[in-house]
Amino acid sequence: MNQKDQSILRVNNLFVDFPIFGGIFERKIGAVHAVKNVGFDLFKGETLGIVGESGSGKSTLGKAILNVLKLTAPEVKIKGQISIIKN
Numbered sequence: 098m099n100q101k102d103q104s105i106l107r108v109n110n111l112f113v114d115f116p117i118f119g120g121i122f123e124r125k126i127g128a129v130h131a132v133k134n135v136g137f138d139l140f141k142g143e144t145l146g147i148v149g150e151s152g153s154g155k156s157t158l159g160k161a162i163l164n165v166l167k168l169t170a171p172e173v174k175i176k177g178q179i180s181i182i183k184n
Contacts, residue, residue, distance in 0.1 A: 104182055106139040106181055107179075108179050110134055111134070111178075113130075113131045113157050116173075
């Protein structure tokens with residue numbers, strides 16, 4: 098396999114949900130689905146651009162990949178697979 102064809106980042110079926118709390122006991126009553134079923138491979142030498150409207154989840158996607166989302170939102174639910182491949 099050519100070194101340029103090697104995947105360096107793989108994201109599969111990524112979902113990020115922020116809980117909504119409400120009521121007198123502040124229970125979870127719903128969720129905001131910030132990222133829904135995102136998947137891609139990034140190969141060595143490539144550049145990936147993420148575009149979308151304000152509030153569409155671009156920053157949330159980046160924070161989920163970098164694993165820093167739980168620092169600012171501890172109740173956030175992240176599902177999926179993120180693989181960083183070191184060559």
